[in-house]
Amino acid sequence: MTALVRPGQSTFELACAAQVFGVERPGLPVRYAFGVCAERPGPIPTLAGYDMLVNDGLEALDHADTVVVPGWLPVEEPPSSEVVRALRRAHSRGARVVSICSGAFALAYAGLLDGRQATTHWALAGEFARRFPHVRLDPDVLYVDHGDVATSAGAGAGFDLCVHLVRGDQGARYAAHIARTMVMPPHREGGQLQYSAPPHPEQIDGTLAPLLEWVAGRLDEPVTVEDMAGWAGLSARTLARRFTDQLGTSPGQWLLAQRIAVAQDLLESSDLPLEAVARRAGLSSSTNLRRRFLTALGTTPGAYRRAFRARSR
Numbered sequence: 001m002t003a004l005v006r007p008g009q010s011t012f013e014l015a016c017a018a019q020v021f022g023v024e025r026p027g028l029p030v031r032y033a034f035g036v037c038a039e040r041p042g043p044i045p046t047l048a049g050y051d052m053l054v055n056d057g058l059e060a061l062d063h064a065d066t067v068v069v070p071g072w073l074p075v076e077e078p079p080s081s082e083v084v085r086a087l088r089r090a091h092s093r094g095a096r097v098v099s100i101c102s103g104a105f106a107l108a109y110a111g112l113l114d115g116r117q118a119t120t121h122w123a124l125a126g127e128f129a130r131r132f133p134h135v136r137l138d139p140d141v142l143y144v145d146h147g148d149v150a151t152s153a154g155a156g157a158g159f160d161l162c163v164h165l166v167r168g169d170q171g172a173r174y175a176a177h178i179a180r181t182m183v184m185p186p187h188r189e190g191g192q193l194q195y196s197a198p199p200h201p202e203q204i205d206g207t208l209a210p211l212l213e214w215v216a217g218r219l220d221e222p223v224t225v226e227d228m229a230g231w232a233g234l235s236a237r238t239l240a241r242r243f244t245d246q247l248g249t250s251p252g253q254w255l256l257a258q259r260i261a262v263a264q265d266l267l268e269s270s271d272l273p274l275e276a277v278a279r280r281a282g283l284s285s286s287t288n289l290r291r292r293f294l295t296a297l298g299t300t301p302g303a304y305r306r307a308f309r310a311r312s313r
Contacts, residue, residue: 002035002056002064004083004106006072011048013070013100016158020166020178021066028177031170035060039083047073058086066096066165069103070158075127078109087112097149098165100158104151108132117144118151142248171308172264208232208246215255219262220280225251259283260296267305274301 001021003014014036022034036052037060038044043051061067067090072079079087087110091097099107104120105128107113113135120128125139138144143152143161145168152161159182167175211232215223228251229239243251263281266272272280278289286301293301 001032001066001068002037002060003068003070004058004061004087005036005038005044005052005054005070007045008073009044009046009052010071010073010101010155011046012155013103013158016100016155016162017068017070017098019182020159020162025178025181028174031174035064037061039080058082061086061090061095062093064090064095066098067091068098068100069106070100071155072099072102072104072106075102075105075124075131079106084110091148094148096147096165098161099151100161101152101155104128105131107149107151108135112149113151116146116149118149119144119153120151121154167264171268172261173268176261176265208242216258219258219282221282222284223255223282225255228255256292256296260292263289263293263301264304267301268308277301 001017003017005014018034021032024030035056036054037056037058038054039058041054041057044054045051067087069087078084083106087097087106091112097107097112099120101121102124104113104118105124108118108128108131113132115134115136117136117138119138119141122139125137128135129137129139141153142157143150143164145161145164150161150165152158163175163179166178211228214231215228225239226236229236232239234242239251243249243254247254249257259281263277263283266277266280270277274286274289278284278286281289283289283292289301293299293304297304299307
């Protein structure tokens with residue numbers, strides 16, 4: 001995996017990718033080699049006031065399985081023809097090309113997003129839409145992943161996208177381990193909102209953390225949204241509003257995502273029959289498990305298990 005940086009590089013956007021893909025963690029096998037390149041190697045100024053030394057040029061992109069563009073500022077400055085050719089060449093040979101925050105501008109300038117859905121930081125959405133009318137911009141979501149090309153919103157969403165990519169590459173348990181070491185939620189769906197509405201005054205102290213912890217310990221039980229509201233002492237409407245404000249999703253969607261994550265972990269790490277996996281994930285039956293998997297992941301539990309068993313071998 002190689003990140004393409006440029007003068008005036010945002011250090012935080014670069015750190016999103018470096019922290020997820022470039023750090024060795026005790027107890028976790030190393031699955032990625034992370035590097036950095038620039039069009040003109042040497043000292044690269046950063047927005048943080050210091051220079052970083054980059055040794056590799058654009059030729060490094062010719063050997064990367066994943067290319068990351070961690071920001072592209074100023075956004076009105078198109079990449080050089082050499083950078084455009086390097087990005088297109090990487091994509092055409094099968095490399096995954098990923099942007100974080102304003103990095104979507106570089107991918108759009110290179111024509112990699114034409115006719116496709118993409119996202120970027122909400123504050124840049126108007127400028128992006130004006131410059132790239134052939135891209136189907138969704139300014140509200142955290143990230144969009146097409147498999148060969150992926151874009152994320154602001155830098156925080158860059159972490160979400162990177163963890164999402166690890167989930168797809170290495171499985172739910174591997175990604176959850178990385179998220180825990182970073183003290184991050186293990187999974188946020190790409191369709192969640194980039195930013196939430198300002199909290200109502202009575203909600204400022206109404207953090208959902210105790211409720212989420214309570215539910216997380218009972219995912220093998222038939223906990224419902226009504227149970228969640230009752231435990232929190234809230235009406236269903238108030239609970240839904242707080243989930244939207246704090247998590248950008250509904251209680252039901254969040255609960256289902258947690259159950260699917262448990263099922264993924266069990267499919268990767270155990271030989272339990274599907275009926276048992278469904279029960280432990282609180283999905284009631286193998287039939288319901290298959291239906292939920294198809295809707296959320298586009299595959300069946302059996303195919304998911306076979307894919308990750310093959311990768312582990």
